[in-house]
Amino acid sequence: MAVTILIPTALRAFTDRKAEVEIEGRTAGEAIAAFAGFYPDIRRHLYDDDGSLRSFINIYVGEKNVKDASGLETPVQDGETVMIVPAIAGGTSPAPDCGACPDDWGLRP
Amino acid sequence: MSIIPDRRLTELDNDEISRYSRHLLLPEVGPEGQKRLKAARVLIVGAGGLGAPLALYLAAAGVGTIGVVDNDFVESSNLQRQVIHSTRDIDRPKTESAKDRIKGLNPLVNVVTYNVALTAGNAMDILHDYDVVADGTDNYQTRYLVNDACVLLDIPNVYGSIFQFEGQATVFHATDGPCYRCLYPAPPPPGLVPSCAEGGVVGVLPGIVGTIQACEVIKLILGEGRGLIGRLLLFDAWRMKFREVKLEKDPACPVCGENPVIDELIDYDRFCGLTQPDEDIDGITPLELKARLDREEPLQLVDVREQHERNVFIFEGARPVPFGQVVRRMDEFDPHTEAVFICKVGRRSALAIRALHEAGYAGKMLNLLGGTNAWARDVDNSLPRY
Numbered sequence: 001m002a003v004t005i006l007i008p009t010a011l012r013a014f015t016d017r018k019a020e021v022e023i024e025g026r027t028a029g030e031a032i033a034a035f036a037g038f039y040p041d042i043r044r045h046l047y048d049d050d051g052s053l054r055s056f057i058n059i060y061v062g063e064k065n066v067k068d069a070s071g072l073e074t075p076v077q078d079g080e081t082v083m084i085v086p087a088i089a090g091g092t093s094p095a096p097d098c099g100a101c102p103d104d105w106g107l108r109p
Numbered sequence: 110m111s112i113i114p115d116r117r118l119t120e121l122d123n124d125e126i127s128r129y130s131r132h133l134l135l136p137e138v139g140p141e142g143q144k145r146l147k148a149a150r151v152l153i154v155g156a157g158g159l160g161a162p163l164a165l166y167l168a169a170a171g172v173g174t175i176g177v178v179d180n181d182f183v184e185s186s187n188l189q190r191q192v193i194h195s196t197r198d199i200d201r202p203k204t205e206s207a208k209d210r211i212k213g214l215n216p217l218v219n220v221v222t223y224n225v226a227l228t229a230g231n232a233m234d235i236l237h238d239y240d241v242v243a244d245g246t247d248n249y250q251t252r253y254l255v256n257d258a259c260v261l262l263d264i265p266n267v268y269g270s271i272f273q274f275e276g277q278a279t280v281f282h283a284t285d286g287p288c289y290r291c292l293y294p295a296p297p298p299p300g301l302v303p304s305c306a307e308g309g310v311v312g313v314l315p316g317i318v319g320t321i322q323a324c325e326v327i328k329l330i331l332g333e334g335r336g337l338i339g340r341l342l343l344f345d346a347w348r349m350k351f352r353e354v355k356l357e358k359d360p361a362c363p364v365c366g367e368n369p370v371i372d373e374l375i376d377y378d379r380f381c382g383l384t385q386p387d388e389d390i391d392g393i394t395p396l397e398l399k400a401r402l403d404r405e406e407p408l409q410l411v412d413v414r415e416q417h418e419r420n421v422f423i424f425e426g427a428r429p430v431p432f433g434q435v436v437r438r439m440d441e442f443d444p445h446t447e448a449v450f451i452c453k454v455g456r457r458s459a460l461a462i463r464a465l466h467e468a469g470y471a472g473k474m475l476n477l478l479g480g481t482n483a484w485a486r487d488v489d490n491s492l493p494r495y
Contacts (some may be wrong), residue, residue, distance in 0.1 A: 009273040009345075013415070013433030019348070041436045044467060049372040055295040060354045068357045085343065085354070088272035089249050090158075090310060 001020070001026055003076045005035045006083040014042035028061050030056025031082050056087040112240050112265065118144040122150050125217065126269050127447040142331045143171060149330045152176040152239040154227055154255055156203040158315025159245030159269050159322060160493075166323035168211040168218045172330070175211060176239060176334030179203040190312035210362050227251055229374035232258040235283035241329050243267045243317075247481045248294035250377040256281060256289035257374055265338075267325045269318040274311055274347040276318035279337045279356060280325050283365035288337040291359035291366075298382045314346045328417045389466065390459050392478040393449060395487040402426075409448045411435075413461045414481070422492055424451055424481060432457040444472030453495070455480040 025031030036043045060083040066074040132138040156179040183198045198206035203223035259266035265282035328334040343352040364371040410427035450458035462474045485492035
């Protein structure tokens, strides 16, 4: 089954700026796993350490959030779209002051 | 049904009838709808990219009371998109600048400014005076704070957020549908994209998303039309594509679910992981790096900025590896030589280090603190800060 994964801007840094890719999979989980296998840098942004989807990532098969269906087991039909929708927070002032990332995030010594 | 009760409606005078005539001509608004707008109290959280069109259109529409919360000052880099502020407003508090512009547009509006950061300590006091809240903030702590306060006070929360070319909009109103926590139970941990991408934004994007929010606010006040409750609108400005997905209430939601466990505001910095320092990442200041380079110590410099940023200027001597490719290209680094990772403000570089660390890279890695902007400030004034 070939499905189209729609990649949000926030994650395109890991996909060579690609906005969509075609991938094989019978379920949403299979398609996303195959996609993450193709772009290994993206994996830690999609999955927790225990392999479950991160809580700021939603996956939609068509219009339906897989959380409200069978989760990653949600079946996908040939030609369907699987859309990744992460939480985004911007609105006021992104870079350079990047309000989402205050200076005291502990990156300083 | 309108969120404004009939008992609060007052008559329109002849000046108001003239000003709002294009509303009065619409049967969906009419004099009664205009009176509801006049009686309405709307709080805009954030006088930035989203807050600008929100405030302007709500003022023009005749919303009687507009509250504006922001503790920021106008900077020149805001003016690319925050159209409520002008060049002459640079260095003024955003709330003051916004108030002047609203009053200039419609002196009938009562503007209430809060030149403070919205916090768990003041949010309930500020929000409880309002009929609807429009969330135009730029960070997860405030998003969750606004959400929880709105659920606890039973106020609809008109949500919009943006990133680069993409926007999201919906209406959270827990009595009628889901809340933000139903959609995203927890924010990205610090240091994981997308929370921390030094992304940029196309200036018209917040104009479009904020205007959609204004439209939703007006429909809630009028009690007319079909609102975005239960629907998440996704907008891609670059492909000019709107999509809509279903948004369902989560019965297990900790604040609006069947057995809520959050019955008062919490510590949102902690919830968003902002209070836990990242002890595994070593930093180097620009001056320290300069000194070590002058001593010709063996170091490999890695510039994780994107190609288009390197077109702004090249960081001399650094190997370009965009941060989204560092794991894939790990073999290009020499684990026997200390590596210094460089980006614009020192956040993507920290992210790259953490990703490499998790991927098993064994070499010593340092993060250039403050990135190229700090380098331009402290070491080489000829370089631009962007």
